[in-house]
Amino acid sequence: MPRTSTIRRVLVITLAPATVAILMAPALLFADAANDQVFLAKVWPIIDKNCTGCHGADKQKGKLRLDSRDGWIKGGEDGPIVVEGAPEKSDVILAIKYMAKDDDHNMPPKKKTRLTADQVDMLSQWIKAGLPWPDKK
Numbered sequence: 001m002p003r004t005s006t007i008r009r010v011l012v013i014t015l016a017p018a019t020v021a022i023l024m025a026p027a028l029l030f031a032d033a034a035n036d037q038v039f040l041a042k043v044w045p046i047i048d049k050n051c052t053g054c055h056g057a058d059k060q061k062g063k064l065r066l067d068s069r070d071g072w073i074k075g076g077e078d079g080p081i082v083v084e085g086a087p088e089k090s091d092v093i094l095a096i097k098y099m100a101k102d103d104d105h106n107m108p109p110k111k112k113t114r115l116t117a118d119q120v121d122m123l124s125q126w127i128k129a130g131l132p133w134p135d136k137k
């Protein structure tokens, strides 16, 4: 086996995962050690600004708290709101897309405060990633 081809093979083996990671970057937004940073920088601000005023320490509308991972997993008076890893099966995603079966469940309730498509997408990706939530926020 000529020496150059061995070197080439080593290079391919070493560099391939990095290349794949770069190509798949959007899908891998949460799939590495930067999870906590992504949550803190992109996900928590959306929740904190748009949801915790009614679903936080002071008020728990619909018996729902969204200021902890436990709250998201536990859900509200109608039961679970998320299926971990499956945003398409998660009622909360229908709610923020304004596609809830019952109009009272479209969130936030005031239409003019609706989330943007990008914000909905960010929360979907977060649920798909299994709702990573660092200890401190």
Ligand code: HEC
Pocket: 047, 050, 051, 052, 053, 054, 055, 061, 062, 064, 066, 075, 076, 077, 078, 079, 081, 091, 092, 095, 096, 104, 105, 107, 108, 109, 115
């Ligand atoms: C202005 C207050 C307000 C804000 C802001 C708000 N909600 Fe709600 N939310 C409510 C009320 C009131 C209910 C109960 C509705 C009902 O049962 O008819 C509710 C219920 C829900 C439910 C259903 C809980 C259950 O089990 O019945 C979900 C899911 C939900 N909200 C998610 C969110 C999310 C996500 C946000 C932020 C994007 C948000 N809400 C922002 C007032 C609010």
